[in-house]
Amino acid sequence: MSTAAAVVVYGATGHTGRFVVAELRRRGFTPVASGRDAARLAAAAAEWGDVEVRPAGADDPAALDRALAGAVAVINCAGPFAVTGGPVVEAALRAGIPYVDVAAEIEANVAMFAGYTEAALEAGTPVVPAMAFYGGLGDLLVTAAMGEWTAADSVDVAYGLSSWRPTAGTREAGRVSHDRRAGKRVRFADGELRYHEDEVARDEWVFPEPLGRQAVIAEFTMADVVTVPSHVKVPEVRTHMSVEAAGDLAGTDTPAPEAVDALGRSDQTFVVDVLVRAGGVERRATARGQDIYAVTAPLAVEAVARILTGRTRTTGVASAGAMFDAADFLRALAPHVTVGLPAV
DSSP states (O other): OOTTSEEEEETTTSHHHHHHHHHHHHTTOEEEEEESOHHHHHHHHHHHSSOEEEEOOTTOHHHHHHHHTTOSEEEEOOSOHHHHHHHHHHHHHHHTOOEEEOOOOHHHHHHHHHHHHHHHHHHTOOEEOOOSIIIIIHHHHHHHHHTTOSBOSEEEEEEEESOOOOOHHHHHHHHHHHHHTTTOEEEEETTEEEEEOOOOEEEEEEOSTTTOEEEEEETOOOTHHHHTTTTSBOSOEEEEEEHHHHHHHHOTTOOOOOOOSTTOOOSOEEEEEEEEEETTEEEEEEEEEEOTTTTHHHHHHHHHHHHHTTOOSOOSBOOHHHHSOHHHHHHHTTTTEEEEOOOO
C-alpha cells in the first residue's frame, strides 16, 4: 500500500500531535489534522501549508465520520483519553480503519480493552492503545526480553528520566485519572489492578551505565500495568520513576518542554530499564533516547506502517507487544531509540 495514503491525527495541534504529524510527513504518509479546536487547526493549517484540516468534536459522531472519511488509519493524540478514546475508536470501527492512540491513562486503557475487544474482532480491525512512550515502549521491551517464555513471575519497568516537563495535556489527563480513582494509587498485584492508599515509597534502581544507581519512586504506576498483563501471564507488574522526574511532574510551576534542536525535541533524556523474572532467571532489556513526547511519534507511526503492510500478529484490541514482533519493532526505531536486548 502506498504510504501517500491519508492518516488522520486526532489532536494534531497538541504537543505530541505535532510530532506525529511531522513523523508521518517524514515517512511519506499524508497526515490529515483533526481535533476539537477549529481555530487552532486553522492556525496550524497556515503554518503547515499542505496539511488538510478537518475539525471534529469528540461528542459529534457525524463530524468524526467526516474527519475519518477516506483515511487508512487514525492516530488519536487528544487527551484526556477518557473523553476521546471511545468516540474516536468507535468512528474508526465505523470507517473500518485501524485505530492507534498514545494514551498513558491507566483507566482509559482498561476501558479500551474491556469495551472494544469484541467489536474490533468482529470488524477485523486492529486497535492498538497506549502506542507511546508510556505503555507501548515498555510492553515492547518486556515482550522482547521474554523471548520464548510464555509467562513470568514478575515484571519491573524502571524509568530513568533526566527531567519531566509536563505538557498541559499531561496535567489534564493526570487530573482526570486522579478524580476517576478518587485520589487513590493503583498497582498490579496478584494478577489484578488494585487501588490503595499506601504511602509513596522510595527505593533505588541500578540503571545501566552511565546512569547507574538512582533514587526512584517505587510503584509509580504507569500504563505498563495494563499493556503487559493484557497478553503476558504474570502476577506482578511494577513500574518505578526517577525521583527528580516525579518531583517535576508534581510541581505546579514546572515549565512545559522547550525545543533545543531542529526536530523540536527538548533536552530531556531517558533510559527505560526492564527486568523480567521467571523460574529464578532474570532477563533485562533497555531503551535510551531523547524526549518522551517526541519519541512517541515514531512509535505510533511505525505501528501504523506495520498494520498497513500486514506485519501484525493478531487483530482486534491488542497492545504493542501482542500486535507486533517486539524485537524487530524496537530495532526499527533507530535512530530515535537505542535498545539493548538479551540474546533469547
